[in-house]
Amino acid sequence: MVERRIASVSAMDVAKPSFAPLAVRGPSWDGRFTVLILFLPPALLLFTLFVMLPIGEAAWYSAFNWNGFGRPTNWIGFDNYRFVLETRAFWLALRNNALIIAVSLAVQLPLALTLALMLAERFRGAVALRMLFFMPYILAEIATGLIFSFVYDGDYGLVASIWRTFGAEPPHLLASTDTAMLAVLIVVVWKYFGFHMMLFIAALQGLDKNLVEAARIDGATRTQTLRHVVIPLLYPTIRLSVFFAIIGSLQLFDLVMPLTRGGPADSSNTMVSFLYNNGISRMRVGYGSAIGVILFAICVTFAFTYKRWFMRDE
Amino acid sequence: MSNVETRSAFDPAALFKVLFLGLVAVFVLVPLLATLLGGFKSLGELRVNPFGLPRHWEWQNYADILFSARYWQLLRNSLVISTLAVTLTLITASMAAFTFAHVRFYGSSMLLSYLTLGLLFPAATAVLPLFIKVRDLGLLDTYFGVALPQVAFSLAMSVLLLRRFFRDIPYELLEAALVDGCSYVKFFRYVTLPLSRPILATVGTITFVNSWNAYLLPLVMLNTDALYPWPLGIMVYQGEYSSEWHLILAFITLTILPTIILFLLAQKHIVAGLTAGAVKG
Numbered sequence: 001m002v003e004r005r006i007a008s009v010s011a012m013d014v015a016k017p018s019f020a021p022l023a024v025r026g027p028s029w030d031g032r033f034t035v036l037i038l039f040l041p042p043a044l045l046l047f048t049l050f051v052m053l054p055i056g057e058a059a060w061y062s063a064f065n066w067n068g069f070g071r072p073t074n075w076i077g078f079d080n081y082r083f084v085l086e087t088r089a090f091w092l093a094l095r096n097n098a099l100i101i102a103v104s105l106a107v108q109l110p111l112a113l114t115l116a117l118m119l120a121e122r123f124r125g126a127v128a129l130r131m132l133f134f135m136p137y138i139l140a141e142i143a144t145g146l147i148f149s150f151v152y153d154g155d156y157g158l159v160a161s162i163w164r165t166f167g168a169e170p171p172h173l174l175a176s177t178d179t180a181m182l183a184v185l186i187v188v189v190w191k192y193f194g195f196h197m198m199l200f201i202a203a204l205q206g207l208d209k210n211l212v213e214a215a216r217i218d219g220a221t222r223t224q225t226l227r228h229v230v231i232p233l234l235y236p237t238i239r240l241s242v243f244f245a246i247i248g249s250l251q252l253f254d255l256v257m258p259l260t261r262g263g264p265a266d267s268s269n270t271m272v273s274f275l276y277n278n279g280i281s282r283m284r285v286g287y288g289s290a291i292g293v294i295l296f297a298i299c300v301t302f303a304f305t306y307k308r309w310f311m312r313d314e
Numbered sequence: 315m316s317n318v319e320t321r322s323a324f325d326p327a328a329l330f331k332v333l334f335l336g337l338v339a340v341f342v343l344v345p346l347l348a349t350l351l352g353g354f355k356s357l358g359e360l361r362v363n364p365f366g367l368p369r370h371w372e373w374q375n376y377a378d379i380l381f382s383a384r385y386w387q388l389l390r391n392s393l394v395i396s397t398l399a400v401t402l403t404l405i406t407a408s409m410a411a412f413t414f415a416h417v418r419f420y421g422s423s424m425l426l427s428y429l430t431l432g433l434l435f436p437a438a439t440a441v442l443p444l445f446i447k448v449r450d451l452g453l454l455d456t457y458f459g460v461a462l463p464q465v466a467f468s469l470a471m472s473v474l475l476l477r478r479f480f481r482d483i484p485y486e487l488l489e490a491a492l493v494d495g496c497s498y499v500k501f502f503r504y505v506t507l508p509l510s511r512p513i514l515a516t517v518g519t520i521t522f523v524n525s526w527n528a529y530l531l532p533l534v535m536l537n538t539d540a541l542y543p544w545p546l547g548i549m550v551y552q553g554e555y556s557s558e559w560h561l562i563l564a565f566i567t568l569t570i571l572p573t574i575i576l577f578l579l580a581q582k583h584i585v586a587g588l589t590a591g592a593v594k595g
Contacts, residue, residue, distance in 0.1 A: 032417050035498040043410035043469055044425065046402075050466035051432050054440035054447055061443060068446060115338065118331055129335060131581060132342055138577050138584060140527035142545040143570045146552060146562065147349050156357075156559045158348055161364045190341065198585055251436030254529040258549065272438040272530075279442055280534060288442045296439040303434045 055296060062290040068283045080290035089266035090291070093274035096181055097249055100270070103185045104192070104245035112193045112241070113234075116200030117226070130201065133194040141191070145258030148187045149174060152259075177267040180260050184268050187255060192248065196241045203237035204230075239310045246306075250299055271295050353564030360560050375564040385568060387540065388547035391457075392526055395543055398461035399525040400518050403468050407517065408510070410469070411476035412502050416488060426477075432470030437463065438530060445534050459535040460543075464525050472517045479513040480506060512583075519580055520587035526573065544569045 062080050064072035084090050115133060119126050136144065151158045152173045160170035173179045211233070215225045253272035256262060262269035262277050269277065275295065279288015344365075352360055353375050354368040363369070379385050414426050437444070444463055445454075453459035483506060491501045507514070529545045536542060539550065548569055555561050577584055 031492070031498050032419065035413055035417050035502075036419055038499065039409035039413045039502075040425070042406040043429070043473065046406060046462065046466045047429055047432060047469050050444060050447065050463045051440075051469075052428075054443035055435070057443035057447070058440045061446075068442075111338075114334070118335060129339065131577075132339060134585060135346075135574070135577065136342060138523060138573060139570055140529070140545055140573065142527070142529050142548060143566055143573075146548065146566050147345050150349065150352065150559055150563060151345050153559065155557070156360050156364060158344070158364050190345070194342075247436075251438055253438060254527075254545070257529070258552070272436070275438060275441075276530070280445075285442050285446070292439040292442060296435050299435040299439070 058289040058292045058296070061285050062287075062293050064286045066285045068285045072286070076286070080286045081294070083287060084290050084294065087278075089269060089274055089278070092266050093262075093269040093271050096184075096269060097252075097271055099181065100185065100188055100249035100252060101246050103189065104249060105242060108189050108193045108245065109196060109238070109241060111189070112196035113200055113238075115193070115197045116204060117230075119197070120201050120204040130198070134198055135194065136191045137195040137198075139191070141254030142258055144187065144191050145255045148183070148190075149259050152183050174260050175264055177264050180264060180268040184256060184259055187259065188249075188252070191255065192245075196245070199237055199241050199244075200234065203234055207233055242310075243303075243306055246302060247299065250295065250302075271298075349563050350567050352560060353567045355560050357558060357560050360563075372560070375560055376568065379561075379565055379568055384547070384551075385565075388542060388544040388569070389572065391541055391547075392543035392545075395457050395461050395464075395532070396522050396525040398457060399464045399468070400521045402461065402465045403472055403521045404514060404518055406465065407469055407472035408476050408507065408514065409502070411473045411480055412498075412506055414473065415477045415480035417498065426473075429473055430470050432467060433474075437467045441530065441534055448535055454535060455537050455541065457541065460528075460532045461525070463531055463535075464521075464528065468521045468524065472521065475517055476510070476513055479510055483509055515580075515583045516587040519583040523573070523576075523584065523587075 061072060063075060063077055065074040065076050065080070066072040119130050119133075150156065154160050154170050154172035154175070157170075159173060163170040171179065173183045207230070211229055212225060215229045220228070249270075251272055252270045253276065256268060256270055256273045257276075260268040262273040266274070271291070272295070275288055275291040278284065279291055348364055351366075351368060352364065354371050354373070355363070356370065356372055359369060410429070414422060448454055448459045448463065451459075453462065487505060488501055491505065492498075496504075526543075527545065528543070529549075532543050532546050536546065539547075542550070548565060551565055552562050
């Protein structure tokens with residue numbers, strides 16, 4: 001911290017042309033100019049070309065009825081947005097994203113926090129368990145989705161086998177509109193709780209141990225210490241974890257494709273799989289761009305509001 | 315702390331903890347083990363015995379895949395794309411981060427905020443215009459058509475992480491080097507980069523894992539089977555062998571094996587990198 005502050009103060013001094021000790025052959029404008037010309041453009045160019053321009057173009061294309069060939073000419077104003085908002089599947093996808101967020105907050109976060117509190121202490125096997133719980137997070141979503149489409153498979157899967165031992169007819173969880181989304185939600189928790197657990201463990205290890213010690217010496221029980229000292233100290237990390245859970249759920253796609261492709265009857269679409277199924281795979285550029293713009297607006301509005309309300313000091 | 319205190323074996327809190335951890339471990343492990351073992355079973359056995367050890371170990375399932383050109387081609391394609399993405403990200407992001415960390419110029423903080431906008435939304439939002447852009451550039455169906463957008467989308471996070479690390483390099487070092495007639499470029503090459511190996515490894519690892527696992531971008535940008543990275547290839551494979559689960563499970567196991575090996579080798583960098591957002595920039 002202190003070093004960083006020193007570094008930033010010194011960096012400001014460079015701007016002053018009269019910085020005495022460096023006047024002889026110091027960081028002259030020439031030197032800085034070379035760096036600016038050489039070092040910045042590659043990153044800025046790539047970023048502008050492949051990230052910012054497409055977002056702007058999405059807004060432009062969304063005003064056309066266009067299949068992607070030639071130039072867009074068929075201007076239809078805001079009709080694409082109207083079409084999107086009139087589609088039932090869009091609202092289903094939005095509801096599913098809300099469900100994912102709800103489960104992330106109500107199930108995944110408490111689970112991750114509990115595990116972190118247990119595994120932040122040192123005992124035999126703690127590190128191995130941390131790694132085990134983190135493992136699902138680094139597996140590709142596609143592989144995870146395929147593994148679970150086996151788990152849920154009505155003929156060969158693990159769930160089917162458990163059902164059969166109880167003598168019941170095995171369900172086809174992914175093929176029913178009632179259960180497909182539930183099945184996806186379980187996989188979401190399986191895949192991502194380890195990431196949030198690691199966030200909490202990192203935060204717990206960075207906690208000021210003196211505060212916890214002081215509370216214990218003052219006679220607080222373990223539960224009291226936890227509730228009134230440790231958890232409040234974790235609030236910034238909890239807010240961050242919530243932020244990641246929400247942004248992550250808004251871009252969920254890879255996991256859904258091998259499981260259900262958004263089906264049956266759009267019951268398990270997320271915003272992005274809805275975008276894929278309706279915009280990309282049919283090359284309806286205008287319509288797909290409108291969905292993209294809506295998703296972009298949701299992400300950015302959420303990010304700014306959240307930062308303003310909850311993460312002001314960070 | 316707690317294990318120093320002597321506790322009886324019947325401490326309910328400790329018992330609950332062991333049970334809870336055990337339950338979660340089973341929840342995580344069972345699907346993975348069933349996948350690994352399922353690849354060693356015949357389809358018939360899989361149906362009656364999906365959980366247990368195989369009665370007959372069918373090495374043939376794995377051997378057939380390992381000796382097929384298809385498997386290695388998928389891995390090679392993924393490796394080429396990920397290597398391109400990592401190399402280009404490290405070069406462009408470290409140069410930009412160095413400039414933002416050490417060179418004061420008008421508009422510096424504005425440009426940095428511009429870059430960090432990239433953190434706010436997923437690549438999927440603009441994937442259709444991105445497709446058209448890549449097509450107009452003539453990069454459709456090439457490795458670069460996938461790798462370049464991946465680099466662009468990983469830049470924001472990479473620049474932030476690198477810049478924070480670069481700024482901790484003592485300023486006196488740069489000052490002394492500049493007085494001695496060393497240029498910024500040489501300082502970057504011979505001082506900053508060698509001192510920054512840990513963060514470069516971390517950023518490289520995140521970019522690699524993200525690119526290795528990516529599905530949407532290659533799905534949109536590639537049309538030729540011969541160029542498919544493994545996440546696309548495995549979906550095609552699953553489509554072909556739709557319910558021959560024993561083969562699909564063997565294929566899944568073999569394709570996630572590289573990830574697991576990399577994870578075991580580079581745990582530290584992967585955990586540090588993937589949870590890096592937690593440390594405030």
